[in-house]
Amino acid sequence: MTVCRDCCCGSIGKHPSVDHDAQLTALRATLEPDHRVRTSLCLDVCDQSNVVVVQPAPAARRDGARPVWFGLVLDDAVLGDLTAWVHAGGPGVAPVPPILELSVISPPAS
Template identity: 45%
Template sequence: MLLCRGCCCGTAEKHPRTDHDAQRDALLDCDGAFGVRVRVVDCLDHCDRSNVVLVRDFTAGRRPHDTWLGGVLNRRTTERLVTWVQDGGALPRELVPHRFGTHTRGGGPA
């Protein structure tokens, strides 16, 4: 999982009502658990959809599958994201409105 925290994602200037530190910490708590790796990155180049999280699934036997989520701005959405990443399965209904792209790496849109 990549968590954007560059030019505008994760900033109080753009999203003053979001607890960016708590969100980062909740996602970083997943790192190493359930086979999840979490990295905080400078920019994922989708500033119009901040806060952006990229979830990359490396399920055995498949090419990596990317799920892009934007507007991850509140505690409930962050909690649902954490649960989904830990449990796997289909994207939960609550996160569908946040999805703005799913792509297979190296293969264009899935």
């Protein structure tokens, strides 16, 4: 899982009611060590901050699964749904739950 933490994502100025550090801590506590949680610089979809990208497991990637991008990840309920989906297998293994479909965004154009 890649969590954007740059100009807009993780910004107290843009999202003052979100505890961004607590989000990252919760993701790591829930997913690691079985799943890696890393941060990145700007993922270039600032209008959808906070952005999280869930990578498929290597076997699922070999079978054609691709990363799934989520935007507006601003509350604990979405984080909980994301971590449950990752534990269920994530991209290429488990379907995106309908509630998470509301947060799926397109990656930036290359």
